[in-house]
Amino acid sequence: MRIGNGVDVHRFVPGRPLILGGIEIPYDFGLEGHSDADVLLHAICDAILGALSAGDIGHHFPNTDPKWKDCASSVFLAECRRIAAKRGYRIVNIDATILAEEPRIAPHIPAMREKIAGILQIPENCVGLKATTTETLGFVGRLEGIVGLAVALLKRGRFRLP
Ligand code: MG
Numbered sequence: 001m002r003i004g005n006g007v008d009v010h011r012f013v014p015g016r017p018l019i020l021g022g023i024e025i026p027y028d029f030g031l032e033g034h035s036d037a038d039v040l041l042h043a044i045c046d047a048i049l050g051a052l053s054a055g056d057i058g059h060h061f062p063n064t065d066p067k068w069k070d071c072a073s074s075v076f077l078a079e080c081r082r083i084a085a086k087r088g089y090r091i092v093n094i095d096a097t098i099l100a101e102e103p104r105i106a107p108h109i110p111a112m113r114e115k116i117a118g119i120l121q122i123p124e125n126c127v128g129l130k131a132t133t134t135e136t137l138g139f140v141g142r143l144e145g146i147v148g149l150a151v152a153l154l155k156r157g158r159f160r161l162p
Contacts, residue, residue, distance in 0.1 A: 001153060001154065001156075002051040002052065002154045002156075003151065003152070003153050003154075004046070004047045004048060004050030004051030004052070004151070004152050005046075005050055005149075005150065005151050005152075006042070006046025006049075006050060006057075006148075006149070006150045006151075006152070007043055007046070007147070007148070007149055007150075008039045008040075008042040008043040008046065008147070009039065009145055009146070009147050009148075010031035010032060010033050010037045010039045010042075010145055010146060011031065011032045011144060011145040012031060012032070012143065012144060012146070013030060013031070013032040014029055014030075016029070016030025016031065016032070016037070017030050017036075018030045018031060018103070019031070019036045019037065019038045019072075019073070020038060020039065020098065020105070020108070020112065020146070021038070021040045021041065021108070021111075021112025021113075021115055021116055021129070022038065022041060022072075022073070022074045022112065022115035022116065023108060023111050023112055023115055025103060025105075025108050026103070027102070027103040031145070031146060033063075034063035034068060034069060034070075035061070035068050035069070035070065035071045035072075035073055035076070036070060036071065036072050036073050037073075038072075038073035038074075039098075039145075039146050039147065039148040040096060040098055040112070040129075040148040040150070041073035041074065041076065041077050041116070041148075042057055042073060042076070042148060043148030043149055043150040044077060044096055044116065044148075044150040044152065045073070045076050045077055045080045047094065047096075047150040047151055047152035048077075048080040048081070048083075048084055048091065048152045048154065049083070050152070051084075051089070051152050051154045052083065052084055052089065052154065054083060054087070057076060057080075060076070060080075060083070061076050061079075074115070074119050077116070077119045077120065078119050081119070081120050081121065084154055088156050089154040089155065089156050089157075090154065090155055090157060091120050091122055091126075091152060091153070091154055092122075092126065092153040092154060093122070093127070093153050094116065094120065094122075094126065094127050094150060094151070094152050094153075095128035095150065096127075096128065096129050096148065096149060096150040096151070097129075097131065097132065097148075097149045097150075098129075098130070098131040098132075098146060098147070098148055098149075099131075099132060099140045099146065099147035099148075099149070100131060100133065100140060100146045100147075101133045101134065101136060101140050101141050101142075101143055105131035106131060109130075109131065112129055113129050116129070
């Protein structure tokens, strides 16, 4: 078994859709980034890569590469799953938290869990997802951006390659 953690932060900007956990959430601002800036999927990618000691998302999907411009982060997450599989590891479970003052995340959690479970090809009950505000404190509280936090547990074993 191997465990990894991932943390990511993106800043709110006008004029972009807000993509979190692979789904679009209605809000006045989106997140700034080279890709779709899905701060939750980025944290999960880093948790998986961290568990493998395989560098980080910036190493595998550099933001200097035009190939990843506006790319859906579900592509990154699927590739992280494949990197794990190639090294003989499957994902046992994920636990993640979103820190956001706005918008309200709770109504979207079921759809995000379903999406993440689908990308990782694991049961939905193996994807823990929570959201909290920071009680108006700090950059999250000032509505400047969103934080994603994730932990991933991987297990070595025999399984089908995607
Ligand atoms: Mg990121």
